[in-house]
Amino acid sequence: MKKKVLAIVCGRKNGETERAARVALMAAKEEGCDVELINLGDLTIKPCIGCGVCSRRLREPLNLTPCPQHDDDMEWLDEQICSSDALLFGAPMYEQSPPAAYKAMCDRFGPSHDVAFIKHIYDARVEAGIDPVYDPRYFTHRPAAFFGLGGSEWSYMGFPILGIPAICLGLKVVDREQFNWNRGILCYEDRVERMKAMGRHLAKMAQLPFEEQYYNGPDSLCPVCHNNVMLMTPGTDECTCALCGMIGKMEIKDGKAVAHFTDEAIETSHLTDTGREIHYLDLLGKGKPMPGQPKRYPTPEERKEADAWAREMMKEIPSTKPER
Ligand SMILES: Cc1cc2nc3c(=O)[nH]c(=O)nc-3n(C[C@H](O)[C@H](O)[C@H](O)COP(=O)(O)O)c2cc1C
Numbered sequence: 319m320k321k322k323v324l325a326i327v328c329g330r331k332n333g334e335t336e337r338a339a340r341v342a343l344m345a346a347k348e349e350g351c352d353v354e355l356i357n358l359g360d361l362t363i364k365p366c367i368g369c370g371v372c373s374r375r376l377r378e379p380l381n382l383t384p385c386p387q388h389d390d391d392m393e394w395l396d397e398q399i400c401s402s403d404a405l406l407f408g409a410p411m412y413e414q415s416p417p418a419a420y421k422a423m424c425d426r427f428g429p430s431h432d433v434a435f436i437k438h439i440y441d442a443r444v445e446a447g448i449d450p451v452y453d454p455r456y457f458t459h460r461p462a463a464f465f466g467l468g469g470s471e472w473s474y475m476g477f478p479i480l481g482i483p484a485i486c487l488g489l490k491v492v493d494r495e496q497f498n499w500n501r502g503i504l505c506y507e508d509r510v511e512r513m514k515a516m517g518r519h520l521a522k523m524a525q526l527p528f529e530e531q532y533y534n535g536p537d538s539l540c541p542v543c544h545n546n547v548m549l550m551t552p553g554t555d556e557c558t559c560a561l562c563g564m565i566g567k568m569e570i571k572d573g574k575a576v577a578h579f580t581d582e583a584i585e586t587s588h589l590t591d592t593g594r595e596i597h598y599l600d601l602l603g604k605g606k607p608m609p610g611q612p613k614r615y616p617t618p619e620e621r622k623e624a625d626a627w628a629r630e631m632m633k634e635i636p637s638t639k640p641e642r
Contacts (some may be wrong), residue, residue, distance in 0.1 A: 464480045
């Protein structure tokens with residue numbers, strides 16, 4: 319059966335991002351894949367309102383409350399993803415990172431789509447003999463490539479945000495690229511060739527089992543998510559990958575930056591099943607403390623007191639809003 323490569327992009331209709339994605343998709347098509355392109359601008363993806371319903375499902379897997387924002391195109395997008403074999407994510411840079419529409423999608427992918435969380439809910443429901451609700455195709459790890467483009471070099475936070483769907487959806491990052499100072503992607507042969515190579519690689523990876531899929535992009539510091547944006551801890555050589563959260567040590571060797579990550583650190587990467595499982599246990603308060611995690615959580619009485627204090631402050635300083 320033909321593999322399907324799905325591109326999910328944002329930006330203008332027939333704009334630079336769509337054009338770049340279509341070059342990759344044409345190449346994937348030539349490799350025998352079915353291809354599809356979705357522009358988030360054509361969908362309604364309501365922003366997450368932080369109600370916590372999807373996080374509570376972890377504690378109450380047998381009693382699922384729907385996401386209050388469900389009456390939009392998110393479920394339709396889920397279906398498109400579930401029926402694809404490889405994904406291409408692309409976005410223009412708006413203020414150094416992908417636009418709000420892309421982040422809205424990432425937020426909605428949050429706890430509600432996290433493959434580790436959903437698997438626990440699914441298993442609990444199957445064990446209880448009730449409708450598992452979630453489509454088992456959610457748990458399929460897929461290969462994914464990411465690209466950003468912008469009119470200048472202001473793209474510093476591009477990939478750490480572009481790559482977020484890889485965490486929630488359990489994707490393998492098999493390629494990534496950033497095109498700065500873009501003045502018409504189709505006018506530069508090297509950039510067109512780069513996108514064709516990305517499309518061909520995605521088509522190839524879609525044929526391989528997940529364990530055999532590999533990264534084909536530019537040199538990177540993080541060996542798991544292939545991100546180069548590292549958070550440095552001042553006064554130390556400690557670095558944290560800004561996308562997958564792995565903590566390692568940065569070294570300048572022969573004038574070159576090298577980030578070292580131990581095998582134990584790699585197991586904590588948010589892009590690995592072990593890392594997702596750690597996060598799941600952390601959220602349930604069952605994990606071993608992570609850096610920065612308080613040693614104890616507030617008691618119910620402390621929370622009650624905090625809520626009463628917050629209400630007092632709200633009376634004193636209400637939020638100002640426009641009159642409607
Ligand atoms: C609101 C806004 C902010 C932008 N900020 C950046 C930026 O921070 N860095 C950059 O390189 N380009 C920036 N750009 C330029 C766009 O990334 C660029 O025009 C891109 O090609 C648009 O993609 P599209 O043709 O797919 O819509 C910005 C454009 C807009 C409209």
